[in-house]
Amino acid sequence: MPDPQSIDLDRHPPDAxxxxxxxxxxxxxxxxxxxRSAGAITPVASPxxxxxxxxxxxxxxxxxxxxxxxxDRQKIEDHITxxxxxxxxxxxxxxxxxxxxxxxxxGARAATAAACLSVLLLLWxxxxxxxxxxxxxxxxxxxxxxxxxLRTVAAVVEARHARREQQTWTSRRPYQRVEASxxxxxxxxPLFDEEDIAKRLVKRLERLDYPRSRLxxxxxxxxxxxxxxxxxxxTDLPKWMRIIT
Numbered sequence: 001m002p003d004p005q006s007i008d009l010d011r012h013p014p015d016a017x018x019x020x021x022x023x024x025x026x027x028x029x030x031x032x033x034x035x036r037s038a039g040a041i042t043p044v045a046s047p048x049x050x051x052x053x054x055x056x057x058x059x060x061x062x063x064x065x066x067x068x069x070x071x072d073r074q075k076i077e078d079h080i081t082x083x084x085x086x087x088x089x090x091x092x093x094x095x096x097x098x099x100x101x102x103x104x105x106x107g108a109r110a111a112t113a114a115a116c117l118s119v120l121l122l123l124w125x126x127x128x129x130x131x132x133x134x135x136x137x138x139x140x141x142x143x144x145x146x147x148x149x150l151r152t153v154a155a156v157v158e159a160r161h162a163r164r165e166q167q168t169w170t171s172r173r174p175y176q177r178v179e180a181s182x183x184x185x186x187x188x189x190p191l192f193d194e195e196d197i198a199k200r201l202v203k204r205l206e207r208l209d210y211p212r213s214r215l216x217x218x219x220x221x222x223x224x225x226x227x228x229x230x231x232x233x234x235t236d237l238p239k240w241m242r243i244i245t
Contacts, residue, residue, distance in 0.1 A: 004067075004070050006071065007035075008071075009033070009071050009075045009079055014033050016083050018034035019033065019083060019084070022059060022063065024080065032046045033045040034066075040065060042064065044066045045069050047073035049068055052068040184215075185210060189218065189220060191220065193225060193227065193228060194228050195227040199234070202232065202241070212238070218242060219244070
């Protein structure tokens with residue numbers, strides 16, 4: 001084989017059809033790019049003669065006789081990307097990395113492992129059923145205790161957070177979000193001589209299921225209704241609730 005010549009890919013356009021025949025994966029893996037040719041031999045750009053020889057068998061199986069031309073590897077990859085950018089973009093967004101994919105999983109191996117495990121469990125149940133029962137019961141109890149513990153911790157954290165925000169337990173919703181598009185709602189609550197129910201009324205109002213930043217509750221009191229005012233002032237009012245006279 002004669003020594004390959006260096007070429008400028010900007011002057012020697014690649015062959016898109018030949019690229020599809022060898023496959024984008026092979027072109028990127030070997031760093032080769034087939035060029036247009038009017039003869040029987042297809043010139044192929046490669047960064048080195050060694051890489052060309054590594055891919056030569058694959059290239060000849062797809063393209064027939066090929067000849068090596070030297071070109072910068074970065075330019076080769078740039079031309080491949082330019083020619084098949086949409087295809088590469090789709091594959092990049094839909095193809096999972098081999099380490100995280102199940103493409104390489106062996107179905108036969110998994111079936112064999114499952115069958116062996118089933119046989120072992122069956123033998124265990126026949127030879128020592130009491131032991132298997134103890135293991136299953138212990139596992140179920142451990143799972144129940146773990147789930148209960150996690151739920152308890154979550155409930156305590158949620159209760160503390162609600163207390164810091166001066167909200168009752170029932171007024172908090174996991175889906176509640178402050179939306180700027182929601183209107184500000186003003187709620188007028190007139191009171192007169194209601195010192196007996198004032199505190200309970202405030203607690204009930206705290207259960208309103210509406211974004212607190214968009215809520216304005218006005219407790220309207222008479223100027224001379226001192227008993228109701230004192231009862232409400234003894235209550236820790238949230239920031240979105242106020243007294244007016």
